[in-house]
Amino acid sequence: MAVKEKIVSRDFKEYVREVNPDVGLDESIKGLTPEKIEKTIKAVLGARTARIRAVLETCIHCGLCSKACQWYLSNDGDPSYAPVAKMRMTIWEMLKRDGKVDAEFIKQCARIVFTECNICHRCSMYCPYGLDVTFIIGLVRRVCFVLGVVPQRQMDQDHAHATTLNQVWLGQNDWLDTMQWQEEEVGAEYKDLRIPIDKEGAEVMWLPLGAEPKTGIYHIERTAKIMHAAGIDWTVPGKDVWDSSNMPMFLRDFATMQRIVRGLFDNAIRLRIKKMVLTE
Amino acid sequence: MLGYKELPFEIMQTGEFYYDLMKSGRIKIVRKIKDPVTLQDPCNIIRRAGASEKFRYFVNATCENFTEMTPNKEHNFCCNAGGGLAGLSNWAAHKARGNRVKAQQIKETGAKVVITPCHNCSTGIKDVIKYWDLGVKNVFFDEILVQTMDIPETLKVGK
Amino acid sequence: MFDFIRDPSLYNLVRGPLVWIAFFVFIGGSIFKIRAMYIMARNEKAVLPFINGKAALRSLLHWVIPFASRNWRLRWPITTLTFVFHIGLVFLPLFLLSHNILIHESWGITWWTVSEGFADAVTLLVIFSCVAFFLRRVFASEVKFVSSSSDFLILAISFFPFLTGFLAFHELLLPYKWMVILHMIFGEIMLMAIPFTRLGHMFYFFMTRTWMGSQFALWNSKDW
Incomplete structure (x- = not known):
């Protein structure tokens, strides 16, 4: 089998993935402007409700959720597949940069939340705090959906x-x-x-x-x-x-x-x- | 929920419905599947609806040779097609690669048939089987039921 | 006890007003944070109606008892470490002889204490766990990837009171009185930091577990 082209994420050097073209991700980010992204992130995450805050302020970054995720286990313990890493690469970064992220970042978020998480709730079950990681993933999905950055087939079904x-x-x-x-x-x-x-x-x-x-x-x-x-x-x-x-x-x-x-x-x-x- | 405080009807998955039918004797099982089978526990119905024992009742009643995956029930791994990933056929290799643990689980049971009670699971397990070349097939509950249940001859045309 | 203090002003400061401030900030801050979370949960209408006390209790019990949940069993080294660490961190300061003496001097009350040798051993275990946690943060890839400076900071906050306490008890490194002052300052920093850093998981733990336990009960499932 031919060696497939890999991309290394600009933001996180650990996030290395094979290129997988998808019109819904590659084309839809072209229409995004920084203002639009910031506005959307603030609209979705702006009102920090109890469920968001509880996760953000409690997560002690212990990594005990990682072995709950079949993505992590199947990829030889690649740290970028762990549930907590999925939060880190999406919502933590969005909040840290106060919504000032670019289209490339949104595309990466969309790839993480739409194609690398099944919302199966297994991580919540294995988290010592019972944090609702999937709820956070859902919020990031909401951000990506409102921006229209969704894999083509999912968007078509929607x-x-x-x-x-x-x-x-x-x-x-x-x-x-x-x-x-x-x-x-x-x-x-x-x-x-x-x-x-x-x-x-x-x-x-x-x-x-x-x-x-x-x-x-x-x-x-x-x-x-x-x-x-x-x-x-x-x-x-x-x-x-x-x-x-x-x-x-x-x-x-x-x-x-x-x-x-x-x-x-x-x-x-x-x-x-x-x-x-x-x-x- | 959405304008209805308490629903005047029950909501159930087909697997739970078949369990009810079997328990109440409305369906009688007359044959059993002989092939070694295993069961994929769907997240939405097991972890989020607690139907694991009902599904086991169904499988034990209809199949002779049932091996559990480990871990199972609410500790199962997702099929990698849940959460809206089922439709992503252009990501199938990516999804199947991301579910090597499921392929190992299936292999370890030695089963020839994987029962997938949910359509998402069916898609996911099919991808896994194909990508990891497991040489097993996946079936639904309804297929098993049609094969094993008693259909009275009097119902058939021409009898 | 006041005899061997060369600089009573600094000692008195950390022994007197700072302790009061620390406890005030710790207790007041915690109540404030819990109350704020409760009000937010109430405003978010989809939270409180789904809380199920019995299920929450079951979930909590399975996660505060060592090895009672599947993940605790799967990750047994970490589980052992974390339980030793947390039990030491929370209960040792409460039942330490010297702490009791201080309380006795101030208010004339006292309670059960552990022997000094046992306390010493537990302190060493806590220090060892902290080092192990630190090493895990640096070397375990899945933890390293999500570690930020604040993680090391809160680890340090809980590490130094124990280290200085240990050094003070054995009169190592610095003269006893200086080490005790350092120990008190670090202890007070820790108390004050709890409500305002992610050390707040001390009380958030019970809230988030309550929520997830209730959710899983709603789904006729269990989360341990």
Whole structure:
């Protein structure tokens, strides 16, 4: 295998990574100005709330979180992958420089928070203080999101959510059509098999992941079989929102995130269901 | 939460739902998966919803040869596709390289099948399997259930 | 005791008013900081409603008892070191004979004390832990990467009272009275620094653990 090109971070010599082109990071930083960055950082981190301060003023930099992170362990203990290092390279530096960072720095932050942290909460579990590192990562994600510096595919999913309220740009007609098509397909094998759409008062509302009606159609087929065999009174929503994934939550796009959760709950209330079953 | 103080309905993941169905006897398991299996604990459902025992009930009921990964349950490692990283297919090598521990975990169990109850985990584990050439496959709960559960003949067309 | 003091003014200063100031700053500052954090948490509406006392207590117990959590067991050398260090740091000054004598002289009250030999051993252990922490900061890559000058500063703040106390007790390096004065000054610096540096983890620890313990209880999970 050819040796891949490496970049050494200008700000932290320990941060050495392979070059991985991504339009969402490489192109979007071109429109950033120092004023814009400073303003955004101050808007997001300006009000130092209890949860931010607790982390910043308590963390004793002991490094005990490092071995909780699979990124750190998998990269032979590279210190720049440790959870505390991710905070150091992003939020500490932003606050230390009082928001006066450049676009290159934001790009580096975006790479750290969007592609090297899974928000899995394992570090909080291993931190002696139980500090919410993931909350801090989320704040940095918010900064990067507001500045529009997000890996292209994540941003695309977010746009899909904002536009169609599902992650795969599936319109309502396609969604209904897919459900009816699957009902016919599986119904060829089983008697009276239905995929009830918008059935009021059903016991269970099943919500797929957005990708299921698009590329993972077999999940719908299997679910229909299971529901049929178990004799469950179930339904799928006929109106948006039916996608149980929530990319905006990960990007900290709060407006779209709330629209999705609200839409799911409103569907549940409208159909008076008792259980909401999500694939994710 | 978001205008609803107490929700008038339960929220559960499919794995928890299947557990309920099996516990209440609405689904009967008639066959068992023979291949050695292991289970990937999804962060969102185990660490943030505490469903680990339910998942173990499901796996033990449907599979004969189940080996735990170490560490497991709420101490598991993430699949490296959570937190919105699942969609980043152009970073797949970067993500898989960053999860060597998961590849080692899977290898150590000696399992041929990794059960991934969550779509993110499925994406992540697939990348790991491919990159580290583990020669195992990953399946969902629903796939296992369809293979092992009792579907009464009377439900089928033409019977 | 006042007999062998050649310079009573300096001694009296660190023995009298400075002690009062130190304790005032320490206690007042801590209360102020805790109160400020509490008010901030109250204003941030998503914090207090989720606090779950029982879960927080369980989480706290698992993390203040050595080796009760998985990370304490995984990192056993550090765990041993940190528990020896913190127990020595917090409890030795409280139960030291000479400290009790000072309190007895001032207020006429006294309580249980440890023997001088034991105190000496614990002091050495604390000094040893400090050196070990320092070496870890310098040589362990994951700690080195996130260490800043303030980390070394707070390590020094907790190191010098013990070092000077030890030297004073054995009358090494400097005449006893000078070393005792230095010891008192360093001790007072430490007390005053606690609320205003990251030594504040002394009380923040209980708050952050309460929060994370409650979060994990909300998720039907455990954080140890």
